[in-house]
Amino acid sequence: MTLAELAAAPGKASEAALVDEVGGDPAERERLLALMRDRVREMRDSVARGLATSAPSRTGMVGWNAKQLWEAEDALASPLLKRVQAYAMAVNEENARMGRIVAAPTAGSAGTLPGALLGVADHLHLEDDALVMPLILAAGVGDAIQAKMFIAGSSGGCQAEIGASAAMAAAAVTELLGGNARACIHAAAMALMNTIGLVCDPVGGYVEVPCVSRNAFYSVHAVSAAQLAVAGLESVIPPDEVVQAMASVGRLLPPELRETGEGGIAATETGRRIALKMAR
């Protein structure tokens, strides 16, 4: 199902995504709903584990960021911002420790969706049941993006991973906030449009730096997109064309900037030094 088809859904975009996935089969429908309820539980679980520990990852580059932020004073008096960032990093630090996480769409970008969706839900005191349909919409948006490009840093750069996760999260949060189908998909398009060009340059090839902080930033990015979309703002470029633009930029990216650990932040003096130290 394309983004345009999701946006044109007469009812909720998530319902269209669900029907697209299971057809009219009620047993399949119940199976998928149960699976997504389970995914919400798994996401919650990974957030809780990540917030509770400062244990470093295997490289020692990350592991304490989520807890440190979570326990820090709320200097901006903005509990939503802090919550979303801490949740996102909690998941990615769990990931870096080889803990159990839900890939969404990938493991390296796994914090963005729970950061934004669970963060906003907890901020607004919503029940987890309210997250199931938005999560199905997120999956539908991910499928629509994947239909046009490989979602992997090694083929499309970070924009393919974090861009997809931010778009999925933006649509999900917009639906959670009561946005209609069109608003959800335009939130996704705006989130995606503003990640185009992002390169995949992890230090030493480890999914840690900049990946952990990047999920904090892009979960906030997704919430921003939802805020704009709920207010009725839209992407001038149709959502599917934005995906195409992202795919074409991905093809233009040199291999050094696609998860090889040989460009960008990874290629800095310190980045190379860390990589060498880890290889030993």
Add this chain to the structure above:
Amino acid sequence: MVGPVMVGPSSSHTAGACRLALLARHALLTPPRHARVTLHGSFAKTAHGHGTDLALTGGLLGFAPDDERIKDAFEHARAAGLELDFETADLGDVHPNTVRLRLDAGDERVDVTGSSVGGGVVRLFNVNGFEVNVTGAYHTLLVLHDDKPGVIARVARVIADDEGNVATLHSARRKRGGEAMMSIEIDRRLAQYALDYLTFVPYIHWLRMLPEVMSGTAPEDQIEAAGVPVRPPAGAPAIPAPAMPGPAAPGEEPGGP
């Protein structure tokens, strides 16, 4: 695109690698005792950082991508008596995340190569030197047979009689009249009697049913046996048992004891 539930840190380097190894494990009837693991491209460069080595080991031990034992896979391998040799090599014009697994279970060996193409999606494209197409999204029947007219039809007939629904079908031979390999992705595992029957079809030398590995359930929980022995009962006309291509020693019984 929301999922799988997995242990980190990378869907293509961990979950995908685990799935490729799981598929490879099920090309054997008994658990491998030795594995020679050849990493290519990005897999070669970042295998340790991404835990690809642990995930491959976990998969060879039968762990699904969400199994938290993956973190300690090397210890589990030691306990299970699985020896591993890791090496890196250029495997040619293939996806950057590609691995070749040469597994030895003592009385049988298998040599498979596959890629992790993103988001945990995999494609196994070579088994014992034959081109195949296995995604792990379905149950896959692998059949090694002589390149003779009618073999594909016979196999298709058996699948149809078991009400199996074919999702994809790939068949390739090395040369005309030589040996060929079929890889048939089916919505569910074929019934045991259907697999047993296939072992009696002339010109079929070897077959395996690889499990579906994308749903996250460990394949051991889906099926009773890890494979299908090709083993004619006493008194049955002997089916010629040619040497397996690839790493198997000449004259070695392909289906195991």
